[in-house]
Amino acid sequence: MNATFSQRLSEAFGRRRLPDGIRLMVVRRDGLMVWDAAPDQRSQSLAALCGGVWEASMAMAQTAGAAQEASGFRLVFDDAATGMMVLPLSVEGQTYYLAGVYGDCVNPARLRRQVQELRDVVAETWVAVPVKKSTPVSTGREGYLFTDITDEEMDRLFGVGAQHVVR
Numbered sequence: 001m002n003a004t005f006s007q008r009l010s011e012a013f014g015r016r017r018l019p020d021g022i023r024l025m026v027v028r029r030d031g032l033m034v035w036d037a038a039p040d041q042r043s044q045s046l047a048a049l050c051g052g053v054w055e056a057s058m059a060m061a062q063t064a065g066a067a068q069e070a071s072g073f074r075l076v077f078d079d080a081a082t083g084m085m086v087l088p089l090s091v092e093g094q095t096y097y098l099a100g101v102y103g104d105c106v107n108p109a110r111l112r113r114q115v116q117e118l119r120d121v122v123a124e125t126w127v128a129v130p131v132k133k134s135t136p137v138s139t140g141r142e143g144y145l146f147t148d149i150t151d152e153e154m155d156r157l158f159g160v161g162a163q164h165v166v167r
Helices: 005-014 043-063 108-125 151-158
Strands: 022-027 033-036 075-078 083-091 094-102
Touching: 005 033, 005 108, 022 043, 022 108, 033 043, 043 075, 043 083, 043 094, 083 108, 094 108
Parallel strands: none
Antiparallel strands: 022 033, 022 094, 075 083, 083 094
């Protein structure tokens, strides 16, 4: 079975108990939604905001002299009971953001720790699925530009999911 990345994320998170009271999402660096535990009409807007706030925060941190490596950073904006958090999530050599929005939380510190542990377990247990090479279908046409190219190569070629940082 060749599951999509989003389906594989659903399976990875589904095998673990998600913390109660938080809406979790996985967002690409460009702000596009990859996975959402509770999709609705606001999903893509939340994803874009999470991607943007992370990139802006990283730019501010780097301007202030913080290191380039973001794996140890986390972004939290909260009060005593509500808030949001964004953590980097490394999967298959790419950085995504695990974002969570929560409200009416009795113990936000415990909730944030649970989300960090969940992120760590998913990242550590993720197994890369080898990309199947497709065989070109002979249609009698000659002169194809590409005869054997993977989705990953197409993404790199056309900049889909490219990691651009505006400075």
